[in-house]
Amino acid sequence: IDPRTGKPSPSPDVQRELNQNGPLP
Known part of the structure; x- marks a missing residue:
């Protein structure tokens, strides 16, 4: 689980x- x-x-x-897109809101 992330x-x-x-x-x-x-x-x-x-x-x-996810790392490339940055942290999700």
Whole structure:
């Protein structure tokens, strides 16, 4: 689970995309 979004992180790719887009509101 991604501590920043509170949602499950299905793959490392998603984590990378979130890092590039910055923290979600």
